[in-house]
Amino acid sequence: MSETLRRVEIPIVITIFCTLLQIIPFYINIPPLEAASDTFRSWMILVATCSTFIGLMTLIMIHSKTIQKQSKGWYYSVLMIIFMLAILLTGLPIPEAGLGDTNPMFDFLFKNIYTPLGSTMYSIIAFFITSAAYRAFRARNIEASLVLLSGLLMVCKNAPIMTTMWPGFVTIGDWIFDVPNMSTMRAVIIGSALGAIALAVRTLLGMERGYLRGGGEE
Amino acid sequence: MSLLEKLHSIDRRWIYLLAWIAVLVPLANPLGLPVSIGRDSTSYYNYIEGIPDGSVIMVTFDYGISAMPELYPLTVATFHHLWSHNFKVIVVASWREGPMVMDIVLKEMKPAETYGKVYGEDWIELGWFAQQEVGMAALGKDISGTLPVDYIEKKPTTGFPIMQDVKTAEDIDLLVSFETGTPGLPEWVRQWGTPYGTPMIMGCIGVMVPEVAPYLQTGQLGALIPGLTASAEYEQILKHPGLATAGVDAISMSHLLVIVLVIIGNAAYFMSKSGGSS
């Protein structure tokens, strides 16, 4: 029995069934099938949401080993777990017990710790991009010169001081956006749509199995 | 060490310090540089002005905390524009942190006191829907079924007057999206634009702008605010200056710094090349 359940054909058949359940009702008008597809879609969202604890479990598995062995930086792992449990427990959706998004501790953790950390993490890239532009952005050949030129012109367009000095930067920037950029992206969109369709056909034929790999780590 | 060698081997922390100065100084001491109004902000403004009163507009938060500095000013300006008219506004989020960002918007804007808007009649917040594109599809088919409880009062969605005639995507007259990545425009176009023909306008972070251009050209996207500079222009048009306008001088100085550094870097490169070849 276990050997039968282990067969990779089972998830492949499930994938094909779920894919066809969404595609067929869209193109062929069969009201009961359409209703089943809608209900299944809402049901599937519940199944997907149930995977929410995987991240928590993975982190606890990895960091508890670090803490146990007192490896390098184990105190950071302690800190991580403390804050994870703090926001999780205070944010549990039980408003009857004073928990949830109106809980003062949850609000404090979200507003004063999560918000600044989340905002700042991505803003630091501004410095790296400036440094990289100074060190690596070189007009070594025609292609690199084109990237450099269009990049600088777009930076000029986005800087109000430059567009005030010469409004032509706006015209040039708009032209770069409307013509070469739009052409490139249109080709990318068409190409990626073709790629997605090919991937879907491969999945329906059971040839695409990459998503079935992994798992089994304890 | 020659000047060229110094330029090549400069510690990158000096560049970081220059970037700090280029941003902090104009913020602390505004230069008052003028902002010229571009076609994108004008188009976005005119699009909303062209929507008839009483229309149902769905605003979707397709961004979270990470993009707040760039998109929050636009969000505030857009809500100011929408709440200044007689529209029915329904707020949803495809990113988990969307509702928390909306909480911050509400705290600042106070729609009841400032605009006389009644929750449940003039506007409603339905919260976050799961599973990205599949969630968008489910939302398009049945809004109240996908988001059965409102976010603010925690009551059944169907009980609010604003939702009485709003069941599916066909009942939405305009979709306004603030985006930072996936899920975003392509997903909305696939699940709302193409099947239901729902018109859409959006504001997005600069990184996303290039990939949006083809949708703008085909008309699948009605109007676009591409980044913070255009948000500042939009605030100027609305005569409602906010954080975007306050940041415009810093944008100018930081971009000027990047331009100068690239020019210096390339000048040093060409000088070293010609010095090496002679």
Add this chain to the structure above:
Amino acid sequence: MADLLGVWVTVFFTLAIYTFLYKENPWFRIAESVYLGIATGYIITVDLKYLRDQWTGVWSSTGFMMTAFAFAILIGLLWYFRFSRKYFYLYRWPLAIIVGTGIGQAMQTIIFAQFLSQIGGQISLPLFVAGDPLTSFNNILIAIMVPCVLLYFWFTGGTHEFGAMKVIDKIARYTMMAGFGSAFGYTVLTRYALFIGRAQYLLGIPPNPPEAKMAFITIAIAFLATLIGYDVVKKQT
């Protein structure tokens, strides 16, 4: 008092991240660990709230719906067999459901939304616009550039050896380079916009709390003192 504490905590964590610009250091590691923990915990709270709202909505309305909800939770529990060496194959079943539904959903309209509409948009561009030579020129350029870029990524049949393909490849590369330069320009805007937003908070620019400015100056001096001081001491010893 809580607000003031909140402002100082916000500034502390903001500057702790920025200390990475000096070099990797314990302040940054603290902020990084805290962020990882809080982000993971926050995601779970939002998901659990969603499940609760779904239950109080349509899924508790009839016996059939309640059974379906319970069945969804049971199937959802299969995700956690990912951690079992013996039964790990069971986690593929809910994964197959998600992947299949997601592919089906995207495939419904991708042909119209991304393929036919873009081709339609391309074909409908008029090559000659009366009284507007610039638009005509732009449309002719687009009519040339888009097929060139598409053909650049065509790898079947060794077509790139033909003479005409070399010209097409060149046009495609130049088009893409100009397009990517545009992407660079907008990337600079985004990254600096994000930094400017944080800087506005640190300087206490309204509507941000004005107390943040004093916190910024104090904590920045403290961080710099510890980082530079540590380097100086390390150099001396």
